[in-house]
Amino acid sequence: MSFAHRVTATDGAARAGVLHTAHGTVQTPAFMPVGTAGTVKAMTADALRATGTQVLLANTYHLMLRPGAERVAALGGLHRLMDWPGPILTDSGGFQVMSLASLTQMDEGGVTFRSHLDGTPHRLTPERAVEIQHLLDATVSMVLDECTAYPATEEAARRSMERSMRWASRSRAAFVPRPGHGLFGIVQGGVHPGLRAASADALQQVGFDGYAVGGLAVGEGQAAMFGVLDCTLPLLPADRPRYLMGVGTPDDIVGAVARGIDLFDCVIPTRGGRTGRAYTSEGRLNLRNARHADDPRPLDPDCACPACIAHGRAYLHHLFKAGEMLGPMLLTWHNLHYFQSLMRILREAVAARRLADCAAALRAGWTARGGAAEEEG
């Protein structure tokens, strides 16, 4: 078997477990910071490790264009390049092709596009996407899928999902199994329960090492997203990891863990860290806000990251106002530390069968001291 995924505790639909990979173990539920171009922006590998990060995500689209998949392979793979011996999950490139590339043309065989960097033409097929991920030395590879537009009619969502299922089969056929490596299928079908069920079934006919839920966090709202999870997750095999792609806020994560998700990735902590947005146990803060200019308090009194241990809000505010790189560096570190601490809290709550209480306490903290009020800041 590609992976051993052992579910060690459950609390309602929520699960805690351990994923054993060729590059080490991952305690689930786990959050994967996004290392788009072979680096989690503003973070050294040592800093990432210090946040409690266990597994990273990297983007096939960016890396195939620069520095190039064959070059990464010649340099010893992405783990070696990034100084990240731990597990790395790579996406298939499909989502970025649709959102970043130009002159994109989709056909049954794959997708042709021009690089957003230099206009050079490229083609991505299910087979090439898997090959690139092999060259990158991904621990977990993802099938190439077609990103369904949102909103879409049910008929359009069906056609898109069905093509993605054919591509999933081709991806599986192209994937070279190796111990401790795996390929995940992606459930599509928009917000339509029937399509989600058909997609979950089609993927299991092929058989994957894990199952992702795709096509969410694209504007449908948290309630619709949770609705899709509620109807989809019971249809997936209990012994395989489940990955909710591109999600989300701390509140999204708590709700998705409660519904049975094991893996997350999102740019929220890293993008927020670069733009002055802090996630804390007391809610979200905008460090560019002048109210912080004279405030010596740490970002989060409960946090042990270097930003909170060594500095106050006034200094972080100053760094952002002055456009100093140290602002994004410290705040990215803090946000990832916060997200990883949140995941640890959730794992422990599932193990103790106290997830509902834990979630209520977390949510109370986020809103108690006006954190939510600053969301607009």
Added chain:
Amino acid sequence: MSFAHRVTATDGAARAGVLHTAHGTVQTPAFMPVGTAGTVKAMTADALRATGTQVLLANTYHLMLRPGAERVAALGGLHRLMDWPGPILTDSGGFQVMSLASLTQMDEGGVTFRSHLDGTPHRLTPERAVEIQHLLDATVSMVLDECTAYPATEEAARRSMERSMRWASRSRAAFVPRPGHGLFGIVQGGVHPGLRAASADALQQVGFDGYAVGGLAVGEGQAAMFGVLDCTLPLLPADRPRYLMGVGTPDDIVGAVARGIDLFDCVIPTRGGRTGRAYTSEGRLNLRNARHADDPRPLDPDCACPACIAHGRAYLHHLFKAGEMLGPMLLTWHNLHYFQSLMRILREAVAARRLADCAAALRAGWTARGGAAEEEG
């Protein structure tokens, strides 16, 4: 006495010693990274400590404008703000006023200018410059001086130097002595030995805790700079630290240490780190150069910094081409590590009375493998 400065070894004109300050000791000769706005760009305080940095420089001009000297004081001072309990030297702001501010008007009392940030009017006098440095909690404060234009006629250089000497007296009078804190005078006089001698004499009539050589590295060239050191340093008291402001390249530093300089500051390692310029034991490299794209070797085989231990040139090249913050972060770290290692090597060479051999070996390394050829890259 403000500082104990103990010269522990000499080798020709070169000295090694220990400066004892209220914020800790500094082994000299020492290099001070530049922390302009209260942060050494792209470096956490922990990373700075890991490079072997003992003392930082911060800029009065930038900090008086943002976040403001009174605000820094209210927040506990610059050491607390930056998480740098060690010594900090602050410049007086004069140089940045002349190079950055607009509508600058100089008179005998001081200098009036408009902030380059928001156009607000400000005035800096010798007394206010010292007061600001007190508010920042500087370990070493610098007198306000007038930056002599280069090139300048001897008469213009004399008039400028003489005003700077009057300002030095006023700075001294305004300075509040505290144990382990000190005020440095600045020798001016351009490239004119007679003016340098008059300036050195005038400062010693007042009496300072250390003596800086200012007005160099402004385009006069290394030979002229060394000429000024050769004629000036013998005129300064042997028991006080000597600081060469704004210098320099590794080769400049070696030559200035040989002539008796104890302290340096320069943006070269940090600015170079942000622009892809690496300083190594084999010379200078431009990491943006395509020749590095497939090169797995570390930047410097002799270096133990995180960039060299964990990554190769190809990855650093990729980070700079992709505009990733991690490139400047790793390369700034490397360059500072290299500069601090150089200072340690020089201190050990002076102690062993082997500085001439050491300097020759360093210079041979910088040019042996084509490092110099890449200077143009």
